[in-house]
Amino acid sequence: MVYRRFFRRRKKSPRTKHQLHRSNRNKFSRRILRKISKYTNYRFSKRATQTFMNHENKKRKICVTLINRANYGRLKSVMTAIKNHPDLELQVICGSAMLIYNYGNAIDVVERDGFKVDEKIFMHVAGETPMTMAKSVGMGMIEFPAAYDRLKPDIVMVNADRYETLAIAASASYMNIPVAHQLGGECTGTIDDYVRHAVTKLSDIHFAAHTKAAERVVMMGEDPSRVYVTGNPSLDVIHESQSNVTNQQFWEKYGGKGGGVNIDEPFLLSIFHPVTTDYGKNRTNAEALLSAVDELEIPTIMLWPNNDAGSDEIAKAMRVRFDQGNMENLHFIRNLAIEDYLTLMARSSAVIGNSSSGIMEAGFLGVPCVNIGNRQEGREQTHNVINVEPNKEKIIEAIKQSIEKKSYPKDPLFGDGKSGKRIADILATIPLMRPKIYFEASDETKKSYVDLVEREVKQRMTTE
Incomplete structure (x- = not known):
């Protein structure tokens, strides 16, 4: 009885998921070698087999x-x-x-x-x-x-x-x-x-x-x-962590140029990128957006455009606006960490512009979005989106509708x-x-x- 208990086979501990992954990969690798041997009549040595397995593992x-x-x-x-x-x-x-x-x-x-x-x-x-x-x-x-x-x-x-x-x-x-x-x-x-x-x-x-x-x-x-x-x-960042940055911490961190915007009070978040197929028209479209923001007199944070063809057109419209000194309710920022960007989005009254994040990330957060122009034309859209042409009056009307709506149910179309x-x-x-x-x-x-x-x-x- 004593010896039987001593020599009893030890129970195998359950394998982790990653050990199972490795085991499955080993089986797949052996299957490949068997097929090669079958069709070429070549017999792999133990050393060659082990080298192949080590490479796979x-x-x-x-x-x-x-x-x-x-x-x-x-x-x-x-x-x-x-x-x-x-x-x-x-x-x-x-x-x-x-x-x-x-x-x-x-x-x-x-x-x-x-x-x-x-x-x-x-x-x-x-x-x-x-x-x-x-x-x-x-x-x-x-x-x-x-x-x-x-x-x-x-x-x-x-x-x-x-x-x-x-x-x-x-x-x-x-x-x-x-x-x-x-x-x-x-x-x-x-x-x-x-x-x-x-x-x-x-x-x-x-x-x-x-x-x-x-x-x-x-x-x-x-x-x-x-x-x-x-x-x-990108929705994982929303799901896992957003920054709890205060208004003072945010502006100390990012600075930027323009008037004062308090992120603890209602404001708009604008992301407007160039449309390469509309090259030559991007400045006019950006000016329509900036004029709409001016007329509404709602504090707005606007990010710098990306580096696609036409970026200089939008940047020129932004620089002219800054040089004119008409920046009381407008603030320009070059770049944000993803956590801070999503925090701004979640706190904003609406996202305006033509970025896909107004559809994907804002849709997941339930934040209203005014999508301007044809940059996102054809993309599946969440319930939070209002589509408008790059026209000042139409943009103003759409922003008013979005602010009135306040929020939408979270839409999981682009992930969980x-x-x-x-x-x-x-x-x-x-x-x-x-x-x-x-x-x-x-x-x-x-x-x-x-x-x-x-x-x-x-x-x-x-x-x-």
Whole structure:
């Protein structure tokens, strides 16, 4: 009895989720070797097999490239999840507007948040015209391959539809590095659509914000098994943490130029970016917005535009307004940390302009949004949005309606605020296959896939 108790087999402790991930990857790797042996009649030695398995079991290096402040806001929670994941190693490249003072030098925010920047890519050609945008892409195509050659990432992560992402995805693809694309499948009716859909075709793994976007990605010939509905990761920051900055702390931190705005009292938040297909008209459209704000006499915080073609037109309208001294209810800021930006949004009476954050993030917060012009035309919209043309009178009327409404129910169309961890888990376990095969989906397959995704999303929302 004593000996039996002594030699009794010990109970195995339950394996963690990450141990199971590694085990599944090992099984997949062995399956690959067996198939190669079967079709080539080549017998792998134990040493060769072990070398292959060791390569598969090493930490995957995920290279995230940041090219402007909004880009960082959409990737921050993913970067945090990758950094904390036991099977992943985070690499960070900062380029384009992230390194430019006029656009807030947002690399400083990244480093303050505790992320190590591995490479800096100077690719922005000044001028903010269609020609300089095209030249910037060319500069990126020269610089990114050298960075990838030094870093040797296993996966390159890109976000959405900025022109810089075209250079990132094309460079990685030519170097046989799998590309993971976030927020593909959206439609906005501007030049961004061309870039977004081109990047989808250059990508191997797809993280869509909602089911309609996922359906579009599949219809472009992408394998449904590599298309995931994960939501918009910028909502994670809303879900997890917003800053509790006071009015005094906020202005000590950011300064800016213009009149006094108390963020503890009613105010408007304005984000107005250039529309590349309306090049030459952006200043007129910006002046219509500024005139509407003047007439309403409501305190307004306005952020500096991004670096797309036409940015100088909007900046000129803002500078003229500042030089005229008519800034009693208007304040300009170059850049905000994502937490402070979302805090401002949550406290504001309405978001006005043409940024996608007025639809995605403001919709999730239930803050009214006045969407001006055609920059977001075609994008799925939340209930908080009023669409208007860039006309002073129409903008004034829409702002009045929004302020009167005060708030909307939170809309989860673009996610539930838990996207970052989902994406990191997928990046850690998904098989890395190249080249990819065009997926010819029938109408029935597309419909069944979308139905499946919708069921999965509803189930996840209820369980989490």
